[in-house]
Amino acid sequence: MKIKILGAGPAGLYFAALMKKDDPQHEITIYERNPRDATWGFGVVFSDRALEFLRADDQALYEYLTPHLENWPEITIVHNDTHIPIAGNGFSSIGRLELLTLLYAYVEKLGVKIQFDTEVNSFAQLGEADLIVAASGAFSWVRTENEDKFGATTDWRPNKFIWYGTSKPFNSLTLTFRETDAGVFCAHHYRYKPDMSTFLVEVEDATWKQAGFERMSPEDTIRYCERVFAKDLEGHPLISNNSNWRNFPAVWSERWSFDNVVLLGDALRTAHFSIGSGTRLAMEDSVALFKAFKECGTDLKAAFARFQEMRLPPMKKIWDAANVSIRWYEEMDKLVSTLTPVEFAYSYMTRTGRVSHAEVRRRDPRLATAYEALHPEVAGT
């Protein structure tokens, strides 16, 4: 097949790799608007069992990527000055640019062509293609210009976030919540290489307005956030990479394809960064679309139907959990001010409704016991 892919993010790159590896006859080109060495953001995390989801389908890629990951067995919740480590929540991370660079090399070795510095704005620009894969991220024009065909919706969430990095190497994935005169500030921070960490700051809209960020310069915004998190940063600076305050778009699509066009990854749906699954979901989409083609050959209609049938149930579960998680952060001011540190950490652990008290006890008996001391009614549940 002649396959044209928009976007050299994890979704497009991994789908290209799977197809080309399976059948070198496929002619695959990826169009990427950015230069080879440019990307936004710093590191990304994989929740739970890191790249285990790849192991069964792609041992070679699993072994290729795994040595580049930073891993921790626990996360830490910081409620003002109280640090509560929570066991049983494994996370891994990698620099986004490092992950992409590894994937570029992997697909190019297989014979996939990547055209960098090439923005595609219309299907006509792609010329002849048997299959067009729109893996062009959360703001993909392919989806926004065809919303009716895809039954697509975008729910802009009210919290504001800004993605910084810092030279402080944190020892675990940490969620730090600090009360200030303007409201609660949350930082999602974790090391993704020995001397660099991601440091994403999130606030409720009222806090953002109260702090005056609307009229603040980028430099003053950094200084403000550094002051809020001075105890955590211990003198290390926050580092910008085109960092701007943004709202999170919760994207969903009822239908995933039309004609010879299919959506993949964030273009299809987004999952809030607080559950650390966006990159994994994108790569799992690629596995499912590849498997659908493996089953259905060049029958596009059948392959697209099979893709959605196979992928929807597991993906929807994570998407639903991500949307509950978003709403927990949208209540952070109330939660931080009304809960004790132990109750707050427990609330975080159980926020998606998928972790029962018994599961908290299994993962971290110390936290379960501390919570039972405050709420004896949950003991034994």
Ligand SMILES: Cc1cc2nc3c(=O)[nH]c(=O)nc-3n(C[C@H](O)[C@H](O)[C@H](O)COP(=O)(O)OP(=O)(O)OC[C@H]3O[C@@H](n4cnc5c(N)ncnc54)[C@H](O)[C@@H]3O)c2cc1C
């Ligand atoms: C603040 C933030 C933090 C995140 N943190 C995490 C995290 O910790 N862990 C995690 O797993 N995920 C995280 N994510 C999500 C993760 O980055 C995405 O879910 C993942 O990258 C999706 O992969 P993708 O390939 O679908 O899209 P993307 O990675 O967005 O790739 C799309 C590519 O398409 C290109 N493109 C777009 N339009 C065009 C065009 N018209 N022509 C040519 N090229 C085009 C873009 O330049 C981009 O390279 C985060 C996202 C955000 C916004």
